Structure formats: structure tokens, C-alpha cells
Amino acid sequence: MITTTETGVTLEVNGVRRDLRLDNRCTLLDALREQLALTGAKKGCNHGQCGACTVLLDGRRVNSCLVLAVTADGCSVTTVEGLAADGDLHPLQQAFLDHDAFQCGFCTPGQLCSAVGLLAEAEAAGEVLDGPAVRERMSGNLCRCGAYPHIVRAVVETTS
Structure with missing residues (x-):
């Protein structure tokens, strides 16, 4: 038993x-x-x-x-x-929409949470994130649709 x-x-x-x-x-x-x-x-x-x-x-x-x-x-x-507050999208959510950073959307929630975390990590370390740094830090989040270039652009735009 x-x-x-x-x-x-x-x-x-x-x-x-x-x-x-x-x-x-x-x-x-x-x-x-x-x-x-x-x-x-x-x-x-x-x-x-x-x-x-x-x-x-x-x-x-x-x-x-x-x-x-x-x-x-x-x-x-x-x-x-x-992630959204008071009916307003988180800046990363808006950037994902603006840059069409998803296709099927299955990975999007994980991508967004990971991106929010990496932005906080970079800010705490005083790091400036560029495309290669974002790709490296997001490497544990897979997108089977291949929306990576759009995801990276959305994250980089949010850091500016």
C-alpha cells in the first residue's frame, strides 16, 4: 500500500x-x-x-x-x-506584442518571466544588455517556432 x-x-x-x-x-x-x-x-x-x-x-x-x-x-x-499591473501590461509584455515575439505562444509565458528575471539580474549587477547577452541569458528558454530574433529585440528594447 x-x-x-x-x-x-x-x-x-x-x-x-x-x-x-x-x-x-x-x-x-x-x-x-x-x-x-x-x-x-x-x-x-x-x-x-x-x-x-x-x-x-x-x-x-x-x-x-x-x-x-x-x-x-x-x-x-x-x-x-x-506581470500586468492595474490593467496595464508589463513593459515586456507590450514589447513582445510590438515586436511580434511569439508565434504559437506556448513558450511565451516562460519567455516573459525569464526576461523579467534577467532584467532584474542585469540591473542588480549594473550590466547593460545587448543582443548577445540577452541570447545567452535566455538560452534556457526554447522556442520551437523560432521567434528568437523578435524575443531578443523585445528584451533589448525594454532595457533601453
């Missing part, structure tokens, strides 16, 4: 405190998608290789498919649904 253990987990998701009771094996991605109905982060490879599930955990970008939800207890999580 297999038994599972559940644990109480408190997360601040997109600015809202959420108290959950989760199986200890539940990933952050599954908690977001299945328990909180936040389906922006996608389950792509489920091995941390594609970046479709990227969210911000305490402001740092993570592959949510690799994070056990219980380890995020007490943390702040920002998903693509939480």
Missing part, C-alpha cells in the same frame, strides 16, 4: 496569499496549474530543459517543474498572470 503525505504550504502568488494542502511530491508547476488554476506556466518537457514553466520565485527565475512546492513554502511566486 502506497501512502502519500500532505503538507500545508503558504505561497504568495501574484501578490495574493494562498494556503494550500499539497502532496509532498507536488511540483510548484502542478500546484500553480492544478490547485490554483493558473495555467500560464506550461508543462513542456517536465525535466527543466525547455523553460516553458519558468516563473519568478522570490524574484529569481526558476523552472517550476523542478521545484517541489513544499520547498517554496513562505515564498513569493510571480507567474505570467501577475
